[in-house]
Amino acid sequence: MTRAAVLLVLLGTAVLGEEPVAVRFEKAPTVLPDGIAVRLPKWEDKGVIFTLAHEPRQSKGKGLLMFFTHLESGKKGIVCAMATEPIPVRANFAKPVTSVAVEMWGSTATPAVLEAFDSEGKVVDRKSLDSVPGRKSPGEPVPFFTMTVSGKAIAYIQFSGPREGEYLAADEIRFTPVEAGNLK
Secondary structure, three states: OOOOHHHHHHHHHHOOOOOOOEOOOOOOOOEEEOEEEOOOEEEEOEEEEEEOOOOOOOOOOOEEEEEEOOOOOOOOEEOOOOOOOOOOOOEEEEEEEEEEEEEEEOOOOEEEEEEEEEEOOOOEEEEEEEOOOOOOOOOOOOOOEEEEEEEEEEEEEEOOOOOOOOOOOEEEEEEEEOOOOOOO
């Protein structure tokens, strides 16, 4: 590639901004050889650290993340493993981002909330659904849906909503990093 072509590529990237980054959970472990579900205190991929938003408040148990497989598609999603005390899942970004889209699926009639926070912990955007999309008939697959939040400099997001006994799984997180010169 010529020097001029390299400059054009670099200028194009600077003008268009950062490319979106996608985090998927296909390599995440779901079940140990003995059939027990894998539960982890955190999961890290592409500079994003996934944890629970807080430790359990109703028990002395350790709050852990778990991965759940969408039966019809085989895709894996990250969920909270605390079935009796639903706790939001948090995704902390290594560098600020301007937009986050989360593809999810959940149990029938589960509410869903996606919140974006700045580095001071203030909510900068919030989206919610009273009820996630459901199957139209028992033979249909559980549908996927996407929620998106945006802000000037998002430090982390949280997704939540399920009540006791329900679940909400994130299949993919797509985020757009803040351009180096546009953080102000």
